Amino acid sequence: MYSGINISQTDARPMYQQIMEQIRARIAAGDWPAGKELPSIRALAAALSVSVITTKRAYLDLENEGVIVTRHGKGSFVADVNGLAGELQEEKLDEHLAAAAGIGQQLGLSDEDLAARLRRAIRNVDKK
Amino acid sequence: MTPTKHIEMLNVRKAFRFFTLEDLSLNLEPGQIMGLVGPNGAGKSTTIRLLTGLLAPDAGEIRVLGHAMPEAQALAKRDIGFVSDEMRLFGHATFGWHMKFISSIYPDWDEQYAKTLVQRFGLRPEQNVSGLSSGEHVKAVLLLALARRPRLLILDEPTSGLDPVARHELLSEFMDVLRDENRSILFSSHNTVDVERISDRITFIDRGRLIDSSDKEDFLERWRRIQLQLPAGATLPDLPHLVSRVDDGQFVTLTTNRYSEDLLAFLGNGVRQVQRMNLEEIFVANVMHHRELRGK
Numbered sequence: 001m002y003s004g005i006n007i008s009q010t011d012a013r014p015m016y017q018q019i020m021e022q023i024r025a026r027i028a029a030g031d032w033p034a035g036k037e038l039p040s041i042r043a044l045a046a047a048l049s050v051s052v053i054t055t056k057r058a059y060l061d062l063e064n065e066g067v068i069v070t071r072h073g074k075g076s077f078v079a080d081v082n083g084l085a086g087e088l089q090e091e092k093l094d095e096h097l098a099a100a101a102g103i104g105q106q107l108g109l110s111d112e113d114l115a116a117r118l119r120r121a122i123r124n125v126d127k128k
Numbered sequence: 129m130t131p132t133k134h135i136e137m138l139n140v141r142k143a144f145r146f147f148t149l150e151d152l153s154l155n156l157e158p159g160q161i162m163g164l165v166g167p168n169g170a171g172k173s174t175t176i177r178l179l180t181g182l183l184a185p186d187a188g189e190i191r192v193l194g195h196a197m198p199e200a201q202a203l204a205k206r207d208i209g210f211v212s213d214e215m216r217l218f219g220h221a222t223f224g225w226h227m228k229f230i231s232s233i234y235p236d237w238d239e240q241y242a243k244t245l246v247q248r249f250g251l252r253p254e255q256n257v258s259g260l261s262s263g264e265h266v267k268a269v270l271l272l273a274l275a276r277r278p279r280l281l282i283l284d285e286p287t288s289g290l291d292p293v294a295r296h297e298l299l300s301e302f303m304d305v306l307r308d309e310n311r312s313i314l315f316s317s318h319n320t321v322d323v324e325r326i327s328d329r330i331t332f333i334d335r336g337r338l339i340d341s342s343d344k345e346d347f348l349e350r351w352r353r354i355q356l357q358l359p360a361g362a363t364l365p366d367l368p369h370l371v372s373r374v375d376d377g378q379f380v381t382l383t384t385n386r387y388s389e390d391l392l393a394f395l396g397n398g399v400r401q402v403q404r405m406n407l408e409e410i411f412v413a414n415v416m417h418h419r420e421l422r423g424k
């Protein structure tokens with residue numbers, strides 16, 4: 001059972017942030033290399049005696065930060081810290097593109113319409 | 129198909145001579161822990177008795193693991209583990225006798241798990257239960273429920289009166305149950321530290337009414353205490369979503385249950401401090417706020 005992470009209830013920060021910070025520290029130190037599988041949400045919750053929803057929140061936020069990558073049904077993995085398109089992130093991208101293609105088909109969009117929308121999305125990202 | 133909710137209560141009412149539980153609705157999904165929090169006399173035990181078929185509601189619907197209560201309680205109870213600190217064991221029998229007794233009634237009894245728990249809880253099967261300390265008694269009753277591997281555990285004040293070590297052992301055991309996403313736990317408590325730590329959902333009740341029920345993270349995100357210092361002579365307009373407001377000269381303390389960046393932007397330069405609140409503070413502020421509203 002993994003229990004190297006500590007949760008303090010006297011720490012002013014919320015518990016999910018404490019989990020995030022300690023995971024980030026392990027990744028930054030190199031103890032958890034890119035591609036390493038993280039404990040499942042339920043396993044970590046049990047090990048820390050912290051609710052599943054709190055652990056889930058920590059994983060979701062780490063995922064949004066690009067620190068970890070979650071593949072549905074497979075688990076969560078440490079992302080490529082250099083921000084290079086690691087194998088995992090590419091897989092994730094393919095998953096999203098496949099989902100987008102599926103929705104496009106449902107809406108009856110032509111290939112060109114869908115590609116145009118992707119180009120527009122890229123331009124919007126650039127503006128930010 | 130969405131999985132069957134483990135608990136569904138809809139507009140439940142139960143009246144006694146001096147106390148009425150009114151219009152109570154709550155849901156518990158598989159894989160979740162719900163903390164039921166309320167002051168003494170709020171209706172926690174009544175809610176639990178309704179869920180375990182010990183009381184019938186005057187109005188409303190109750191389904192537990194998909195079974196209508198109390199009509200289908202025999203079916204539901206095969207998969208419910210219920211523990212309350214009022215439970216008595218047979219004082220002149222050993223704890224081992226109790227385990228054998230329960231395992232003869234429930235086919236799902238897991239002998240291996242029972243043995244593991246006996247070790248973990250430091251219980252002695254050959255000991256008469258009349259000699260157990262109060263902490264050991266709670267652990268013994270809990271073991272008898274856990275080893276049946278019920279899908280739903282309903283625990284009435286499981287950690288009250290326990291020392292910190294025993295409480296820690298129990299909380300770890302609850303979380304271990306939740307490794308299986310098809311199982312769930314409802315527990316009542318007024319120990320908000322335990323509830324804040326392990327609950328996915330939290331339901332506050334007070335004086336027979338539900339006052340709030342939501343995801344724990346949602347509670348912690350929504351509630352803030354904001355301290356302001358206004359320029360001399362300035363007054364703060366009425367603001368929406370305030371739970372309390374205390375004015376002290378130029379200093380104002382606001383408590384909100386709808387915190388957002390927009391609110392902060394609106395308040396502008398006067399903001400001195402924004403504080404998160406722990407569950408205990410949220411609970412007390414929530415109860416006081418609702419009592420005030422009902423008093424009006």
